[in-house]
Amino acid sequence: AQSVAQPEDQVNVAEGNPLTVKCTYSVSGNPYLFWYVQYPNRGLQFLLKYITGDNLVKGSYGFEAEFNKSQTSFHLKKPSALVSDSALYFCAVRDFASGGSYIPTFGRGTSLIVHP
Amino acid sequence: DGGITQSPKYLFRKEGQNVTLSCEQNLNHDAMYWYRQDPGQGLRLIYYSQIVNDFQKGDIAEGYSVSREKKESFPLTVTSAQKNPTAFYLCASSIFGTENTEAFFGQGTRLTVV
Numbered sequence: 577a578q579s580v581a582q583p584e585d586q587v588n589v590a591e592g593n594p595l596t597v598k599c600t601y602s603v604s605g606n607p608y609l610f611w612y613v614q615y616p617n618r619g620l621q622f623l624l625k626y627i628t629g630d631n632l633v634k635g636s637y638g639f640e641a642e643f644n645k646s647q648t649s650f651h652l653k654k655p656s657a658l659v660s661d662s663a664l665y666f667c668a669v670r671d672f673a674s675g676g677s678y679i680p681t682f683g684r685g686t687s688l689i690v691h692p
Numbered sequence: 693d694g695g696i697t698q699s700p701k702y703l704f705r706k707e708g709q710n711v712t713l714s715c716e717q718n719l720n721h722d723a724m725y726w727y728r729q730d731p732g733q734g735l736r737l738i739y740y741s742q743i744v745n746d747f748q749k750g751d752i753a754e755g756y757s758v759s760r761e762k763k764e765s766f767p768l769t770v771t772s773a774q775k776n777p778t779a780f781y782l783c784a785s786s787i788f789g790t791e792n793t794e795a796f797f798g799q800g801t802r803l804t805v806v
Contacts, residue, residue: 579739585732606791608791608792610794612794612797615801617780617800618799618800619696619698619782619784619797619798619799619800620735620782620784620795620797621797622794622795622796625791625792625794646800653746656718666734666735670791670796671790673740673748674748675742675748676742676788676789677723677742677748677788677789678789678790679725679737679738679740679750680725680784680786680795681737682734682735683734684733684734685734
C-alpha cells in the first residue's frame with residue numbers, strides 16, 4: 577500500500593520567516609505526491625504535486641515542495657510565511673485499489689500557525 | 693464554474709434518525725469519494741465509487757450507505773447504526789484510473805447529533 581506520514585501535528589512560525597511542513601512517503605513504483613490546504617470549516621484545496629522532473633515543485637500561493645528520493649520525503653516550504661497561511665496542511669498519495677482505481681490517501685495533517 | 697457542491701453545510705441529527713448528505717459534481721469525473729474528518733485523525737475513507745451503479749466500502753463504512761445512480765451525484769446516508777456520527781464530512785472527485793491527478797473537494801457538511 578502507498579502511504580504518507582506527517583510527523584508534526586503542529587508547526588509554529590513567525591510571520592516573514594521561512595516555513596517547512598514535513599512529509600515522508602512509502603510507495604512502490606513511481607511516487608506521485610500531493611499537498612493540499614484546508615482552511616477552517618472548508619474543503620481541501622490542491623496546492624501542488626510532484627509527478628516527475630525537477631525536485632523542486634512550485635505551487636499556489638507561493639508554496640513549493642522539495643522531493644527527495646533518498647530520504648523519501650516531500651516537504652512543503654515557503655520562503656516567507658504570512659499570517660493568512662495559517663491552516664491545516666495535508667500530504668497525500670493515491671493508493672491503488674481494486675478495479676483500477678487510485679484512492680486519494682492522506683497524512684494526518686499538520687496545523688500551521690503563523691504568528692504576527 | 694466546474695466544481696463539487698455539498699449540501700447542507702450544517703446538519704443536525706436526532707438519535708435514531710437517518711440523514712442524507714448531498715454531493716454533486718459537474719467536473720465529468722468518474723470517481724467520487726466520501727471522507728470523514730475528526731480532529732487529529734486526518735481524513736478516513738467511508739465509500740468510493742469508480743463508475744455509475746458501482747461503489748466500494750472504504751475503511752470505515754459501517755453505519756453508512758451510498759448510491760451512485762448518476763455520474764454527477766454520490767449521496768451519503770448516515771444511518772442510525774452509526775453510533776458516533778458527529779464529524780465533518782467531505783466529498784471529493786477525481787479522474788478515474790490515474791495516479792498523478794489531484795482530487796477536487798466540496799466545502800464539507802458538518803453533522804452534529806442533538
